[in-house]
Amino acid sequence: MRLPGAALAAGLQLPAVLAGSSGGGDSQKPLGLADSWGPGLSGKRPNIVFVLTDDQDLHMQSLDYLPLIKKHLINEGTLYKRHYCTTAICCPARVSLLTGRLAHNTNVTDVNPPYGGYPKFVHQGLNNAYLPVWLQEAGYNTYYTGKLFNAHTTENYHSPYPAGWNSSDFLLDPYTYNYLNASYQRNRDPPVSYQGQHTVDVLSQKALGFLEDAVAHPDRPFFLGIAPVAPHSNVEAFSLDGTPDDLDDIEQFVRFTPPIPAARHAHLFEDVIVPRTPNFNPSSVTGASWVRTLPRQSAENVAFNDHFYRQRLRALQSVDELVAAVVEKLEAHGLLGETYIFYTTDNGYHIGQHRLQPGKECGFEEDINIPLIVRGPGVPAGEVSEVVTTHVDLAPTLLGLAGAPARADFDGEAIPLSRGALDEAVVSRHEHVTVEFWGLAIGEGKVFGDQSRFWLNNTYKAVRVISKEYSFYYAVWCNGEHELYDVKADPYQLTNLLHPSSTPPTTLLGLPLSKVTARLDTLLFVLKSCKAQTCVRPWHALHPAGNVQNLHDALSGRFDVFYEQQQKRVSFSRCEYGQLLDAEGPQFETDGVVYRQGVRWSEWV
Ligand SMILES: *[C@@H]1O[C@H](CO)[C@@H](O)[C@H](O)[C@H]1NC(C)=O
Numbered sequence: 011m012r013l014p015g016a017a018l019a020a021g022l023q024l025p026a027v028l029a030g031s032s033g034g035g036d037s038q039k040p041l042g043l044a045d046s047w048g049p050g051l052s053g054k055r056p057n058i059v060f061v062l063t064d065d066q067d068l069h070m071q072s073l074d075y076l077p078l079i080k081k082h083l084i085n086e087g088t089l090y091k092r093h094y095c096t097t098a099i100c101c102p103a104r105v106s107l108l109t110g111r112l113a114h115n116t117n118v119t120d121v122n123p124p125y126g127g128y129p130k131f132v133h134q135g136l137n138n139a140y141l142p143v144w145l146q147e148a149g150y151n152t153y154y155t156g157k158l159f160n161a162h163t164t165e166n167y168h169s170p171y172p173a174g175w176n177s178s179d180f181l182l183d184p185y186t187y188n189y190l191n192a193s194y195q196r197n198r199d200p201p202v203s204y205q206g207q208h209t210v211d212v213l214s215q216k217a218l219g220f221l222e223d224a225v226a227h228p229d230r231p232f233f234l235g236i237a238p239v240a241p242h243s244n245v246e247a248f249s250l251d252g253t254p255d256d257l258d259d260i261e262q263f264v265r266f267t268p269p270i271p272a273a274r275h276a277h278l279f280e281d282v283i284v285p286r287t288p289n290f291n292p293s294s295v296t297g298a299s300w301v302r303t304l305p306r307q308s309a310e311n312v313a314f315n316d317h318f319y320r321q322r323l324r325a326l327q328s329v330d331e332l333v334a335a336v337v338e339k340l341e342a343h344g345l346l347g348e349t350y351i352f353y354t355t356d357n358g359y360h361i362g363q364h365r366l367q368p369g370k371e372c373g374f375e376e377d378i379n380i381p382l383i384v385r386g387p388g389v390p391a392g393e394v395s396e397v398v399t400t401h402v403d404l405a406p407t408l409l410g411l412a413g414a415p416a417r418a419d420f421d422g423e424a425i426p427l428s429r430g431a432l433d434e435a436v437v438s439r440h441e442h443v444t445v446e447f448w449g450l451a452i453g454e455g456k457v458f459g460d461q462s463r464f465w466l467n468n469t470y471k472a473v474r475v476i477s478k479e480y481s482f483y484y485a486v487w488c489n490g491e492h493e494l495y496d497v498k499a500d501p502y503q504l505t506n507l508l509h510p511s512s513t514p515p516t517t518l519l520g521l522p523l524s525k526v527t528a529r530l531d532t533l534l535f536v537l538k539s540c541k542a543q544t545c546v547r548p549w550h551a552l553h554p555a556g557n558v559q560n561l562h563d564a565l566s567g568r569f570d571v572f573y574e575q576q577q578k579r580v581s582f583s584r585c586e587y588g589q590l591l592d593a594e595g596p597q598f599e600t601d602g603v604v605y606r607q608g609v610r611w612s613e614w615v
């Protein structure tokens with residue numbers, strides 16, 4: 011069996027970088043975010059520090075073990091507890107974050123070529139159309155250290171160099187996840203090996219050094235990106251010419267082990283275990299597709315996974331210290347009051363929930379609902395916000411802070427930062443998250459018994475909808491299976507209401523289940539191929555008159571025929587490892603129906 015690119019997650023030696031081409035995107039009106047700059051700034055543009063961890067969870071309570079982040083960021087800023095990534099794996103998530111576009115629009119859908127990784131990012135023209143380039147154009151000095159993308163390697167780091175950074179010091183594959191033997195590559199210099207040093211400690215020195223550089227140029231505001239690998243699993247990857255043909259061979263080339271903490275943190279949390287939520291290693295199968303085939307984990311497996319969990323918490327301690335050091339340095343330079351600090355991660359993580367081995371790539375809350383904390387001028391302190399935000403909202407937010415125009419191809423909208431904007435968002439902000447995935451799922455723990463490390467056909471389209479009234483996750487898989495969780499009633503997503511073995515409730519929101527499902531399916535139909543504002547206001551694409559703003563409105567009985575009989579359903583004709591449109595069923599743009607006396611979209615536009 012051919013090995014899809016995702017199996018090379020650890021960044022093996024890769025084919026030559028593909029040629030770059032110029033990206034598009036028109037300028038649009040500036041975002042009216044000035045009120046979020048806070049009263050003290052009076053026109054001066056803020057500095058931005060952006061901390062991006064790797065695979066950090068929200069649902070296994072990792073934030074509870076980070077006292078300095080709590081002190082400096084959570085207590086002094088706002089925690090967005092409904093922040094989501096839109097594709098739960100590193101490279102697609104990072105590309106979406108830095109371009110403001112969903113993976114189906116960047117078409118960077120995997121961690122390695124042909125469907126993803128740094129070469130695909132370059133090939134898509136995105137090296138000329140992403141955040142640091144726009145921030146420099148807006149007058150910012152830009153700095154970055156740590157992991158940028160997967161498949162950015164000791165071989166291809168210069169062909170071309172990532173654009174947009176005044177100074178950079180990147181972690182490179184195949185050493186990115188090697189906690190004690192990392193390779194970093196600074197500006198135009200060749201890669202340097204840091205054998206024997208802890209990668210997050212190395213990174214901390216680099217980050218603080220860049221902060222000094224940035225402060226030395228007070229004529230321009232700065233953006234500093236800090237991207238430690240913690241708490242990603244430790245991965246040793248070995249050079250490889252070509253591509254292995256058989257998944258079984260992969261163990262020769264990539265070895266996953268638990269993350270490795272700095273020596274000073276190695277003995278913390280000895281009694282801590284993965285929270286035993288109701289979905290932890292449950293007695294009955296859950297989910298859909300391959301997830302339903304997983305065996306219950308043995309006591310030995312659970313004990314190993316608890317160790318894996320503790321190693322994550324320990325590895326994160328270095329990040330906790332790094333955040334405190336950054337805050338202290340900003341304060342020492344008198345810049346804390348005019349600097350925004352963002353803290354998030356690329357995607358979430360699961361260990362044992364739904365019987366899953368340590369990993370990500372799923373649509374469950376553990377994998378998609380992730381930490382986002384912001385502190386800065388005008389951001390309420392100690393606030394926990396429930397507004398729905400996603401990774402594609404971050405580029406619009408950051409450009410807005412920089413006073414730069416939003417881009418017409420953004421698939422998200424700025425995150426409310428000020429008290430006033432947060433209050434208004436509670437009533438006006440959208441309630442949905444687009445979720446999409448193509449490819450494999452990978453178990454990063456130990457392989458027990460005759461289990462597998464890879465699961466194929468992990469390709470699905472999903473939508474998460476959250477309001478005060480309801481909370482749903484709806485997914486359509488490439489093999490035709492469907493998933494629906496009533497997350498309000500079933501927060502641990504134990505009962506897939508659409509699995510043939512489930513006995514679904516006769517009504518949901520007081521309506522037959524099929525009426526709710528029809529609306530969710532049509533919403534997903536729009537979102538799976540949406541572009542720009544349609545991704546933010548999908549109901550508007552269905553109801554151009556503007557009278558339907560959310561699921562609640564769409565559930566009105568007068569739209570029953572429209573949703574239940576006139577729309578094509580989301581479907582796939584086969585499972586693929588990338589975005590091959592001919593496998594992805596009907597497309598809204600050509601096959602969708604718009605609510606206007608049932609006139610077809612194609613005739614109406
Ligand atoms: C950072 O790069 C921008 C764009 O090339 C340039 O205008 C600016 O002067 C640079 N800043 C420093 C401190 O070199």
Ligand SMILES: *[C@@H]1O[C@H](CO)[C@@H](O)[C@H](O)[C@H]1NC(C)=O
Nearest residue numbers: 185191192193202203204205
């Ligand atoms: C550490 O990484 C370097 C390349 O940066 C490599 O040559 C060396 O073999 C690695 N050492 C170990 C112990 O893996």
Ligand SMILES: *[C@@H]1O[C@H](CO)[C@@H](O)[C@H](O)[C@H]1NC(C)=O
Nearest residue numbers: 466467488489583584585586
């Ligand atoms: C994956 O999907 C393909 C095509 O849709 C199918 O032929 C194959 O049997 C599936 N493989 C597994 C392991 O489910």
Ligand SMILES: *[C@@H]1O[C@H](CO)[C@@H](O)[C@H](O)[C@H]1NC(C)=O
Nearest residue numbers: 114117124125588589590591
């Ligand atoms: C996405 O990229 C793959 C690999 O290059 C390509 O085959 C596919 O057609 C692209 N999909 C879209 C929608 O552009």
